[in-house]
Amino acid sequence: MIGICSYGTYVPIYRIKIDEIARVWGEDCDAIKNGLGIYEKSVPDEDEDATTIAVEAAREAVSRVKIDPKEIGAIFVGSESHPYAVKPTSTIVGEALGVGNNYFTADLEFACKAGTAAMQICYAMVKAEMIKFGLAIGTDTAQAKPGDALEYSAAAGGAAFLIGKDPIAEIEATYSYTSDTPDFWRRELQPYPSHGGRFTGEPAYFRHIVNAAKGLMEKFGYSSKDFKYAVFHQPNAKFPLKVAKMLGFGGEQTSQSLLVSVIGNTYSASSLIGLCAVLDVAEPDERILLVSFGSGAGSDAFSIRVTDRIIDFPREPKVWDKVSKKIYIDYALYLKHRGKIRI
Amino acid sequence: MIPSFWRKIKYRYDLIGTHCKKCGRYYYPPRNLCPRCRRKGEIEEVKLPEKGKVLSYTVVYERCPVVIALIELENGTKILSQLSCKPEEVKDGMEVVRVFRKYGETSDDGIIYYGTKFVPCY
Numbered sequence A: 001m002i003g004i005c006s007y008g009t010y011v012p013i014y015r016i017k018i019d020e021i022a023r024v025w026g027e028d029c030d031a032i033k034n035g036l037g038i039y040e041k042s043v044p045d046e047d048e049d050a051t052t053i054a055v056e057a058a059r060e061a062v063s064r065v066k067i068d069p070k071e072i073g074a075i076f077v078g079s080e081s082h083p084y085a086v087k088p089t090s091t092i093v094g095e096a097l098g099v100g101n102n103y104f105t106a107d108l109e110f111a112c113k114a115g116t117a118a119m120q121i122c123y124a125m126v127k128a129e130m131i132k133f134g135l136a137i138g139t140d141t142a143q144a145k146p147g148d149a150l151e152y153s154a155a156a157g158g159a160a161f162l163i164g165k166d167p168i169a170e171i172e173a174t175y176s177y178t179s180d181t182p183d184f185w186r187r188e189l190q191p192y193p194s195h196g197g198r199f200t201g202e203p204a205y206f207r208h209i210v211n212a213a214k215g216l217m218e219k220f221g222y223s224s225k226d227f228k229y230a231v232f233h234q235p236n237a238k239f240p241l242k243v244a245k246m247l248g249f250g251g252e253q254t255s256q257s258l259l260v261s262v263i264g265n266t267y268s269a270s271s272l273i274g275l276c277a278v279l280d281v282a283e284p285d286e287r288i289l290l291v292s293f294g295s296g297a298g299s300d301a302f303s304i305r306v307t308d309r310i311i312d313f314p315r316e317p318k319v320w321d322k323v324s325k326k327i328y329i330d331y332a333l334y335l336k337h338r339g340k341i342r343i
Numbered sequence B: 001m002i003p004s005f006w007r008k009i010k011y012r013y014d015l016i017g018t019h020c021k022k023c024g025r026y027y028y029p030p031r032n033l034c035p036r037c038r039r040k041g042e043i044e045e046v047k048l049p050e051k052g053k054v055l056s057y058t059v060v061y062e063r064c065p066v067v068i069a070l071i072e073l074e075n076g077t078k079i080l081s082q083l084s085c086k087p088e089e090v091k092d093g094m095e096v097v098r099v100f101r102k103y104g105e106t107s108d109d110g111i112i113y114y115g116t117k118f119v120p121c122y
């Protein structure tokens, strides 16, 4: 049995309210909040980036199980905000965790789904008996051009999963749906991403998530009733609720994972932090559907079944409690934190 | 600059200090020789506790205020470190925990330096 042996999350302590961003750009904050279902988003400190967030999430994951970090045989870090264009994030994470020098590693990039791709690779390597434990991380400090619609949602956070045998949650099945769909991109040397506006909806988010989820359920014989929880990528609060409805899931299955309203879209970590919030409360034998979405475009779907091992697993502090601790900053400090003030 | 930082990565990325088995003292940054026991000392590398409390602090005002604190770790080791928080948050006796943060970067096309800092236990 292979799956998640431990998990950890990290969301920076700072928040900016949607009202504050809207005030600066003279936009109608109620219309934006109603449109996106987002009220505030996380902001990294000046000395935080996707690497430091990855290390913090990974440290929580490793600290929750009694393993020697040297037993970790692979690290894959998925992000669209790797601090270096050339020079891996994953080697910095490996060094900070003290995993030694014998591990398989690479950085992954697939917009918001690189973290679930990391989980699939670790799962396959454990199954092939190449490694004992693999560390799969999704981390981002998402950038948005000041004044762009993305600025209301682009946030920062990370989640890390230790994949191995005898898990607290078994990965029963995984299935992907991928196509060449240019809904969101960033060219070399460009500081901010560009997007296809409304094109990011139907042909991108909804088509890929629906096909990945349906493909998984058809291939492995599940229906929406088999899942106690459903976790989807959360670019805003509206999309995951709509796609849940399209797939036959109700609010009672999705609410525990919907953190986007209070932390924003954490990109590669978005669906993964949602999964961690579910693992915080899930009971043995409950089944979780996880479906990520990455622009460009693709979705990775997973059927995850919680095992008896979760009973003795240390789950404190829980994700919802951690994100309730926050410090609000104004737009000027937000610009400073994001390195947008050049002196 | 790169080689001198690279050699210390292990000690900067985490709180890896040294311990003298002879007199029981801990050192961070690590020392190769126990200054008290000299040649009779027996030095070993150890991972120091992650939590501690602020004994004293100062705020350095350069371009942005930087909080530097003398921190006593749970095992009594005293270390000097940057506290990553706003100057108005810091208090004597405050509980702090080690984090992994950016120290800085040489330039837009240079190396990014990472290492250990502390933050308040929120």
Ligand SMILES: [Zn+2]
Binding pocket: B020, B021, B022, B023, B024, B025, B034, B035, B036, B037, B038, B041, B042
């Ligand atoms: Zn000594």
